[in-house]
Amino acid sequence: MTRPPARPMRADAVRNYERILTAARAAFAEQGSQAPLDDIAQRAGVGNATLYRHFPTRQALLEAVHRDHIEALCRQAKELLAAPSPSEALMSWLKAVVAQGSTARGLAASLMAAIGTQEESWCRDAVFASASALLARAQQAGAVRPDVTVRQLLKLVNAIALATETEPDRDEQVGRLLDLLLDGLRATSTS
Structure with a gap:
């Protein structure tokens, strides 16, 4: 399991973080590093705002995935x-x-x-x-x-x-x- 950021997070935020990473891994494996972030959020079952709250940039998401x-x-x-x-x-x-x-x-x-x-x-x-x-x-x-x-x-x-x-x-x-x-x-x- 990839570690969430060091800041304290609620249990639902940790779950969302992990769901986003799981969806991003799958999307990047299928489509490469330019997979649409909106698709990743949808695949993770979260809103775009939740994705961007955890990962403000594509690079931040890529680094977390890898x-x-x-x-x-x-x-x-x-x-x-x-x-x-x-x-x-x-x-x-x-x-x-x-x-x-x-x-x-x-x-x-x-x-x-x-x-x-x-x-x-x-x-x-x-x-x-x-x-x-x-x-x-x-x-x-x-x-x-x-x-x-x-x-x-x-x-x-x-x-x-x-x-x-x-x-x-x-x-x-x-x-x-x-x-x-x-x-x-x-x-x-x-x-």
């Missing part, structure tokens, strides 16, 4: 910081980001939107912190180009997830595109 996936990616990043090879740790995590994007339709769009926003976003902050730690470690080891930024890295990996989300040969395409990305990230000597 909270468990995002938290899992952040836990994995933390574990990978202890891996012997900084570059392999980063690559494993990037593959996990794309894999999560394929199992949770709309996650890549949610992450992409969070990356591009200047609004306060726990999702963006958590993913940036995870990616930053792994990227910095790989750069310090000389395995990744020093001019690669976290924002660039996340945009590229989420673009791969978005571009391949509905492809029948998705796994093959993801593998090839990640290989190309990883080749471009590698630090090269200038001798």
Whole structure:
């Protein structure tokens, strides 16, 4: 069960929150991240005002729906910081980001939107912190180009997830595109 916000809520508000999340998960799985919010409210059996009271923006709803996936990616990043090879740790995590994007339709769009926003976003902050730690470690080891930024890295990996989300040969395409990305990230000597 996804946690409702930290503020205290009445029992009926908690039920509505969970019903909205259940309806949103189904709608996003069927229609992608642009599923109409009015349809989600109707599917949940609540009014639009109730949906917007809990989730004032589409991004807030997407982040709540994908909270468990995002938290899992952040836990994995933390574990990978202890891996012997900084570059392999980063690559494993990037593959996990794309894999999560394929199992949770709309996650890549949610992450992409969070990356591009200047609004306060726990999702963006958590993913940036995870990616930053792994990227910095790989750069310090000389395995990744020093001019690669976290924002660039996340945009590229989420673009791969978005571009391949509905492809029948998705796994093959993801593998090839990640290989190309990883080749471009590698630090090269200038001798």
